[in-house]
Amino acid sequence: VGERDRDVSSLNSKLLSLQADIKNLHNVCKRQGKTLQENQLCVEEAMMNSSHSKKPALAFEESHMDFEPNKQCHLRQLQQLKKKLLAFQQELEFRTEELQTSYCSLLQYQSVLEKQTSDLVILHHHCKMKEDE
Helix, strand or coil: CHHHHHHHHHHHHHHHHHHHHHHHHHHHHHHHHHHHHHHHHHHHHHHHHHHHCCCHHHHHHHHHHHHHHHHHHHHHHHHHHHHHHHHHHHHHHHHHHHHHHHHHHHHHHHHHHHHHHHHHHHHHHHHHHHHHC
């Protein structure tokens, strides 16, 4: 039973760790999304300003050129985050399968223990009856 408790505790701590990693990843994704939105707003603002300018096409091209490296950088970061999230998801699925397997084993073990306990109670009762004779 002590080994089982250690296994369950270990699996629980791994699950908590994975949950914390996923939460952190969600927070990073939110921050990246906000940054991307802020950059998009800057581009839209630049486009609005350029429409009032005497040279709207040139102003738009300049703002678009300034934004492109940022956008590409953010897209790369989002792709990296997506890869990490997929890796975490696979790890979580693997750990979930491990937990389910362990849980099934524990249920089987519990069933065996209950049967053995029942057998011992019957044996004890039988011994008591023999003793009383």
